Amino acid sequence: MRKRVVILASGTGSLTQAILDATELDIQIVAVVSDSADAQVLERAKKADINTSVIQLKSDRAAWDRQLFDQVDQYQPDLVISAGFMKILSAEFVTTFPTINSHPALLPEFPGAHAVRDALAAGVTITGTTVHWVDAGIDTGPIITQMEVPVLPGDDEATLHERIKKVERGLIVATIALITPTLETYSR
Ligand code: GAR
Numbered sequence: 001m002r003k004r005v006v007i008l009a010s011g012t013g014s015l016t017q018a019i020l021d022a023t024e025l026d027i028q029i030v031a032v033v034s035d036s037a038d039a040q041v042l043e044r045a046k047k048a049d050i051n052t053s054v055i056q057l058k059s060d061r062a063a064w065d066r067q068l069f070d071q072v073d074q075y076q077p078d079l080v081i082s083a084g085f086m087k088i089l090s091a092e093f094v095t096t097f098p099t100i101n102s103h104p105a106l107l108p109e110f111p112g113a114h115a116v117r118d119a120l121a122a123g124v125t126i127t128g129t130t131v132h133w134v135d136a137g138i139d140t141g142p143i144i145t146q147m148e149v150p151v152l153p154g155d156d157e158a159t160l161h162e163r164i165k166k167v168e169r170g171l172i173v174a175t176i177a178l179i180t181p182t183l184e185t186y187s188r
Helices: 014-021 040-047 060-075 091-096 115-122 159-181
Strands: 003-008 027-034 050-052 079-083 099-103 128-132 142-148
Touching: 003 014, 014 040, 014 159, 027 040, 027 060, 050 079, 060 091, 060 128, 079 159, 099 159, 115 128, 115 159, 128 159, 142 159
Parallel strands: 003 027, 003 079, 027 050, 079 099
Antiparallel strands: 099 128, 128 142
């Protein structure tokens, strides 16, 4: 049976698109959940006939954590994929739902929301992308796969991020293929 997957995404959704297009994967994408009503990823999901939900953070962070948890729980996912989701997930969330995250740097270098900018500022000549299990820390969970991407002379944040994302889209798909057979089915 195909594994049930929920994707969390906040923005453009090019990683989500790569997952949607990877029809060889043994998964069923049951929903795309965003924290932003204007996220382009929602259009991509609708075009692919996939359920969408928006959980916007107002002021009460604990209430948002609860809403996100309850919404995702309704979809009964075997795996949650954070693909450009720009919020930290609660400890309860990540200990309940097996969750992976795609990050645009070679963790443990440059965790956080500005990984590409931070790598450029540090003057590294090689950066890359990492897919890791999500734990309660910020980009600290066990690393599953990584690929290096060179920083080229003249790169700025936008050009480097675009080059990383080209690699990232392939790596997230390959990583899903790698872990899918070992996932347990939803059992809450
Ligand atoms: C990706 O580079 C992803 O690694 C990054 O957001 C981008 C999403 O691209 N996520 C983070 O930086 C999370 N810390 P997309 O909207 O085109 O899929």
